[in-house]
Structures are given as C-alpha cells and as structure tokens.
Amino acid sequence: MTVESTAARTPRRSAGSKAGTTGTKRTTRTTAKKDAGTEPQLVQLLTPEGKRVKNAEYDKYVAGVTPEELRGLYRDMVLTRRFDAEATSLQRQGELGLWASLLGQEAAQIGSGRALRDDDYVFPTYREHGVAWCRGVNPTNLLGMFRGVNNGGWDPNGNNFQLYTIVIGSQTLHATGYAMGIAKDGADSAVIAYFGDGASSQGDVAESFTFSAVYNAPVVFFCQNNQWAISEPTEKQSRVPIYQRAQGFGFPGVRVDGNDVLGCLAVTRWALERARSGEGPTLVEAFTYRMGAHTTSDDPTRYRGDEERQAWEAKDPILRLRRYLEASNHADEGFFAELEAESEALGKRVREAVRAMPDPDHFAIFENVYADGHALVDEERAQFAAYQASFADEGGN
Amino acid sequence: MADKMALAKAINESLRRALDSDPKVLIMGEDVGKLGGVFRVTDGLQKDFGENRVIDTPLAESGIVGTAIGLALRGYRPVVEIQFDGFVFPAYDQIVTQLAKMHARSLGKVKLPVVVRIPYGGGIGAVEHHSESPEALFAHVAGLKIVSPSNASDAYWMMQQAIQSDDPVIFFEPKRRYWDKGEVNTEAIPGPLHKAAVVRAGTDLTLAAYGPMVKLCQEVADAAAEEGRNLEVLDLRSVSPLDFDSIQASVEKTRRLVVVHEAPVFFGSGAEIAARITERCFYHLEAPVLRVGGYHAPYPPARLEEEYLPNLDRVLDAVDRSLAY
Numbered sequence: 001m002t003v004e005s006t007a008a009r010t011p012r013r014s015a016g017s018k019a020g021t022t023g024t025k026r027t028t029r030t031t032a033k034k035d036a037g038t039e040p041q042l043v044q045l046l047t048p049e050g051k052r053v054k055n056a057e058y059d060k061y062v063a064g065v066t067p068e069e070l071r072g073l074y075r076d077m078v079l080t081r082r083f084d085a086e087a088t089s090l091q092r093q094g095e096l097g098l099w100a101s102l103l104g105q106e107a108a109q110i111g112s113g114r115a116l117r118d119d120d121y122v123f124p125t126y127r128e129h130g131v132a133w134c135r136g137v138n139p140t141n142l143l144g145m146f147r148g149v150n151n152g153g154w155d156p157n158g159n160n161f162q163l164y165t166i167v168i169g170s171q172t173l174h175a176t177g178y179a180m181g182i183a184k185d186g187a188d189s190a191v192i193a194y195f196g197d198g199a200s201s202q203g204d205v206a207e208s209f210t211f212s213a214v215y216n217a218p219v220v221f222f223c224q225n226n227q228w229a230i231s232e233p234t235e236k237q238s239r240v241p242i243y244q245r246a247q248g249f250g251f252p253g254v255r256v257d258g259n260d261v262l263g264c265l266a267v268t269r270w271a272l273e274r275a276r277s278g279e280g281p282t283l284v285e286a287f288t289y290r291m292g293a294h295t296t297s298d299d300p301t302r303y304r305g306d307e308e309r310q311a312w313e314a315k316d317p318i319l320r321l322r323r324y325l326e327a328s329n330h331a332d333e334g335f336f337a338e339l340e341a342e343s344e345a346l347g348k349r350v351r352e353a354v355r356a357m358p359d360p361d362h363f364a365i366f367e368n369v370y371a372d373g374h375a376l377v378d379e380e381r382a383q384f385a386a387y388q389a390s391f392a393d394e395g396g397n
Numbered sequence: 398m399a400d401k402m403a404l405a406k407a408i409n410e411s412l413r414r415a416l417d418s419d420p421k422v423l424i425m426g427e428d429v430g431k432l433g434g435v436f437r438v439t440d441g442l443q444k445d446f447g448e449n450r451v452i453d454t455p456l457a458e459s460g461i462v463g464t465a466i467g468l469a470l471r472g473y474r475p476v477v478e479i480q481f482d483g484f485v486f487p488a489y490d491q492i493v494t495q496l497a498k499m500h501a502r503s504l505g506k507v508k509l510p511v512v513v514r515i516p517y518g519g520g521i522g523a524v525e526h527h528s529e530s531p532e533a534l535f536a537h538v539a540g541l542k543i544v545s546p547s548n549a550s551d552a553y554w555m556m557q558q559a560i561q562s563d564d565p566v567i568f569f570e571p572k573r574r575y576w577d578k579g580e581v582n583t584e585a586i587p588g589p590l591h592k593a594a595v596v597r598a599g600t601d602l603t604l605a606a607y608g609p610m611v612k613l614c615q616e617v618a619d620a621a622a623e624e625g626r627n628l629e630v631l632d633l634r635s636v637s638p639l640d641f642d643s644i645q646a647s648v649e650k651t652r653r654l655v656v657v658h659e660a661p662v663f664f665g666s667g668a669e670i671a672a673r674i675t676e677r678c679f680y681h682l683e684a685p686v687l688r689v690g691g692y693h694a695p696y697p698p699a700r701l702e703e704e705y706l707p708n709l710d711r712v713l714d715a716v717d718r719s720l721a722y
Contacts, residue, residue: 177467207460
C-alpha cells in the first residue's frame with residue numbers, strides 16, 4: 001500500500017512542479033474557465049468569407065472534388081435547410097407535434113454524410129435530417145414520428161440509416177456493436193455514429209468509446225458540438241474540448257469547423273479511411289452552432305443572447321460555400337435560380353405529404369410488439385377488438 | 398442421449414450446441430472467456446470456439462447490451478451474460494428503451510434476437526446485489542420475453558429456444574439450482590418455450606412457481622402429502638408471456654392457488670397472477686389467491702436471507718390458510 005502510494009505520488013509531484021507548485025489549488029479555483037493552452041485549432045478548408053485555405057493534412061481528401069460535386073454539396077445544404085424550415089412551419093401550424101431543427105448544422109451533416117459509402121451504416125440521433133437526405137431516405141418519412149403516426153417510419157436496412165434515437169447517446173453503443181460485427185465479417189464497411197455535445201456526458205458514449213477502442217471497431221464518432229444541450233452550454237458537459245476525450249480512450253480525435261462542408265467532408269473521409277483500413281475508431285468533433293431552438297418546444301432567448309447567434313450567422317455554412325462557388329465561377333445565376341425553384345417544390349411536396357399522412361390503424365398498437373407473438377398481446381388485442389365492435393353493435397359507427 | 402447433468406452444465410452444453418450449429422451465435426460478457434464465467438456456465442467455450450465467438454467484454458453492462466443490439470442489427474445472435482442480478486441495472490436503460498422497442502419502432506423490419514442471461518435469486522449466502530429477483534421489472538416491459546428454467550432439462554432446451562427466438566429474451570437462471578443434477582435428453586423434442594408444466598398432479602390446491610421455487614414447492618407438496626393433502630405443483634417456466642390457460646385449468650380443478658416466488662410480493666408476478674386468475678376463475682375459487690415471496694425491503698444480508706426467502710414452513714402456512722377458507 002505504502003509503496004504504491006509513493007509510486008503514484010512521485011510523477012504527480014514532478015508534473016506539478018512543471019506547471020507551478022500551486023497547480024492543485026489553481027485547478028480548483030478555475031473550475032469554470034478553460035485552459036488557454038488547450039484551445040484547439042479547427043481544421044478548416046473554407047473560411048467564412050468563402051476562401052479556400054490550404055491544409056497539408058486534409059487537402060488530399062478533397063483534392064478530387066469537382067465543381068459539379070461542390071454544387072451538389074451546396075444543393076444538399078440548401079434543400080436540407082428548406083426541408084427543415086418547412087418542418088418548423090408545419091409544427092407551428094399544428095401539423096407536427098414537435099420538430100428538432102438542424103438549422104446551422106447543414107455543413108456538418110452534408111459534409112460527413114457525403115463522405116459515406118452505400119455499404120456504410122449510420123446511427124443517428126433525432127436531428128440528422130441532412131444525413132438522412134444524403135442516405136436517400138424520403139424526407140417525408142422523417143416526419144412520421146414528429147407527427148405522431150409512428151415511432152420510426154423507415155426501414156433502417158433500406159438505406160443503412162438506423163431509426164432516430166431519442167434517448168441521448170444510446171445509439172453510439174449500437175453503432176459500436178454493428179462495427180464489431182463488420183470486423184467479424186471481415187468486411188471493409190464502416191459505421192458512423194452521430195451525437196451531440198450533451199450526449200458526450202452520457203455513460204453510454206463513454207462505454208462506446210471503450211468498446212470500440214478495445215475491439216478496434218471500424219466506427220467514426222461524429223459529435224456535432226452545436227454549443228447547447230437544450231439550455232446547457234458545452235462548458236457544463238466538459239472541462240476539455242470534446243475531441244480531446246478520445247485520447248484517453250486510445251484513439252485520435254479531431255476538431256473540424258462544422259460550418260465548413262469541405263472540411264467536414266475531408267475529415268470524415270480521413271476517419272472512414274482509418275476505420276476501413278483496420279485502424280479503429282476516430283472521434284470527429286464538428287464545431288458548429290444550433291441556430292434555432294433545441295426543439296420547437298424550447299425558447300432559446302431564455303438562455304442565450306442575440307450577439308452569440310449573430311456571430312455564428314457570419315459563419316453560415318451555406319453562405320460561405322455560395323461565396324466560394326461564385327468567386328471561383330463554379331456556379332452561375334441559373335444554378336441558384338433553379339435551386340431556388342427546386343427548394344420551393346420540395347417545401348410544397350413535404351407540406352402536402354404531411355397533411356395527407358393517414359392516422360395509423362387503431363390495431364397498430366398491437367402490431368410488431370413481438371416478432372414471434374405473445375399471448376398477452378393477442379388477448380389484449382381481442383379485448384380491444386371487442387370493445388371497438390361494441391360501438392358498431394350499438395349502431396354508433 | 399439422456400445424461401444426468403447439473404443445471405449449469407446443461408446451459409453450458411446448450412450454449413455449446415448453439416455455437417456449434419449457428420456461426421452467428423456469440424457469447425458476450427464479463428469473464429465469460431478464460432474464466433468460463435464466475436459460475437463456470439461458459440466454461441471451455443472460448444477455448445473451443447475462440448475469442449471471436451466467446452467474447453470477454455469490458456466491465457460495462459450498458460455497453461454489453463448496447464453493443465449486442467448493434468451486433469444483432471448486423472445479423473448476429475448474441476447471448477450476453479450479466480454476471481449477477483443486481484448488476485443488470487446499468488444495462489436496464491438499453492434493455493428497456495432500446496432492446497425491447499426496436500422491433501415495434503421499425504414496424505417489424507428489425508429483429509433483435511438477443512438473449513440476456515441473468516443468474517438470479519438468493520440462497521447462496523452472497524453479498525449485497527448478488528441475490529435479487531428483478532423479473533417483474535422486466536415483465537412489465539412490452540417487447541421482452543422472460544423465462545426461467547427450474548431444472549437441467551429445461552435449462553438446456555429453453556436456452557436453445559431462447560437463442561432461436563427472434564425476440565429479445567431475458568433468461569433468468571436460478572443460481573442456487575446451478576449444481577442440481579437432472580436428466581437431460583439432448584435428442585428430445587422440447588415443448589413450447591412459454592408453456593407451464595404440471596410437475597406434480599394434485600387435487601386440493603395448486604402451487605404455482607418458477608425457477609428456484611419449483612423445487613421448494615415440490616418439497617412442500619411432499620410434506621403436505623404426509624398430512625393427507627394432495628397438492629398440484631405448476632412450473633410456470635415463462636414469466637412473460639405467462640401461461641394463464643394452464644394455471645386456469647389447474648385452478649378449475651383444485652379451486653385454490655398459492656403463488657410462490659423469491660421476489661418481493663408487492664407488485665410482483667404473483668400479483669399479476671392473482672388478479673388475472675381471480676378474473677378468470679372467480680366462481681371456481683374457494684379461497685383468495687395467496688402469495689408467498691420476499692418482503693418490501695432491500696434483499697437482506699446473507700445471515701438474514703433465510704427469514705426473507707420463502708421456505709417450507711412459510712409456504713405450508715399459506716397452504717393452511719387457503720385450505721381454511
């Protein structure tokens with residue numbers, strides 16, 4: 001016991017002498033402050049002004065991106081934002097019970113989503129509308145659970161895009177398990193797990209880091225740090241930048257400008273390549289901002305000021321790519337006008353589809369509770385049927 | 398071939414057979430590999446099937462169940478071990494909010510054939526969190542199936558059936574019966590997984606139990622027989638779904654029912670049985686359905702567990718009370 005204690009104390013003392021003898025005290029006093037020395041550098045390939053900046057490490061991952069592909073990324077972001085705005089309006093009009101807007105996070109989602117291969121598998125939280133778009137999930141299907149007609153709404157295996165997960169962080173473990181399965185199969189697919197800065201506090205996320213590291217699972221953890229977990233700022237989740245947490249689990253983490261679609265594409269491609277080549281998990285922290293409320297149920301003016309939002313508006317992901325496209329003559333007015341018309345058509349299509357969505361059959365309550373059936377469910381379904389039929393017998397229906 | 402083997406060995410043989418016959422079956426848990434599990438239920442499996450099939454996991458229950466869900470989504474059939482009953486709660490969130498619901502949420506597109514093995518119950522003199530009976534907490538959750546064998550043959554066959562089920566199954570293993578030996582015919586054709594069995598026919602009163610309490614109820618029936626009472630003993634085998642038809646048939650014959658389980662009586666599976674059997678058999682019953690089980694108190698320290706757990710006298714007392722109506 002004594003020997004162990006001494007051994008444990010010695011290096012701590014020497015580390016303390018480097019940082020100053022009052023290191024422990026200082027730590028206690030600066031609980032809420034960040035250590036300036038740990039402020040990370042963002043990976044950024046496109047500045048808010050739309051200037052392309054060189055990056056020795058990541059440029060090669062987007063070297064082959066053509067002007068047409070750039071216009072495609074722009075189109076994805078614009079349409080995703082239009083879809084999101086329509087859903088927000090539909091909630092305000094009473095057509096949806098709730099909506100979790102992605103406004104401001106388009107680059108993080110489109111950049112990472114477009115880095116994926118068809119055979120990769122996505123484990124989203126409930127805000128990944130842009131990633132769903134990249135996977136080819138019909139946007140209308142995303143709205144069923146928010147309208148209250150189902151709790152999912154799409155076949156996860158249809159597009160390798162799992163159902164939205166509402167319990168924070170649970171899906172990171174599913175992603176890890178799926179990735180362990182890929183490794184067992186000897187396949188070279190990869191998995192990407194999306195979660196937020198708030199979820200980084202959850203035990204399941206920590207456990208998924210442990211499992212993925214221990215089993216060298218081909219999974220990319222993609223944290224969209226949008227600065228707020230409902231009303232809790234990131235400072236309430238972590239004393240260190242989120243991407244640095246990976247280090248303690250034994251795999252790399254990187255912070256990318258989450259409003260830079262090119263940066264997100266490059267970094268995610270790098271992380272996926274690591275996964276495919278057997279190098280295990282990576283944590284990507286996309287540093288971004290949720291421009292709207294957490295969901296349509298909360299009021300961000302209660303917990304944050306206008307200045308913050310304005311500062312982030314200047315970093316808008318769509319605007320910066322537009323600037324770049326225009327400055328480099330990769331897109332003309334015709335392209336933007338056509339896209340505008342396409343956006344409006346998408347909005348209209350979504351609006352009409354939601355309003356036409358039928359309420360589920362009453363007996364859906366009892367469907368798919370079990371794959372192999374269950375006597376109690378059968379019994380209660382029969383009771384429910386008799387109850388329903390009793391109205392018909394009275395001539396009421 | 399029929400062999401006499403201990404209940405733990407029967408599960409071991411069953412897991413071995415499952416691993417052998419289906420390459421998608423995996424065993425996961427803390428210490429299940431080299432050690433063979435703290436109860437040696439997975440003894441020798443890693444040696445024969447390798448670390449890729451029998452997986453020693455980090456010490457994290459939510460991680461074990463959560464990654465098993467992911468593996469099941471990939472097409473595997475994981476059988477995970479929770480080392481002891483009281484340690485399942487870190488995984489309870491994954492079991493309840495994810496494992497139980499994903500089939501319904503996906504409108505039937507996703508199946509999660511995951512078996513969660515939980516050695517459960519008291520009577521082995523263990524320390525805190527090592528002797529609990531949380532089956533009712535799981536039975537309350539739609540989407541899960543809950544079974545508990547009471548003997549070696551059932552342990553062997555019910556495990557085969559649980560692994561083959563496309564639904565998640567919580568497999569409660571009566572740890573105090575792990576060393577009880579019984580005949581196991583590995584070539585038999587087993588009955589349905591969720592059907593109760595009459596393990597002793599009788600006419601005067603029905604004793605209904607599952608898992609570790611079946612043996613006790615058989616001993617009670619023996620003791621009662623010496624007093625001229627002819628008790629029927631039902632091994633329920635499955636807690637969800639519960640085979641109410643078999644209980645009803647027995648109660649219509651005997652007109653009296655005593656339910657015995659180790660878990661606390663309050664809000665326990667006995668309460669559900671009493672309520673439904675009262676509905677189904679109101680005009681047949683000669684006495685209210687009585688329950689014998691644990692108290693509404695934390696599982697006590699080992700030197701008090703004999704007071705807490707149902708024993709011969711407590712069950713006989715309930716039998717007397719029922720017959721006195």
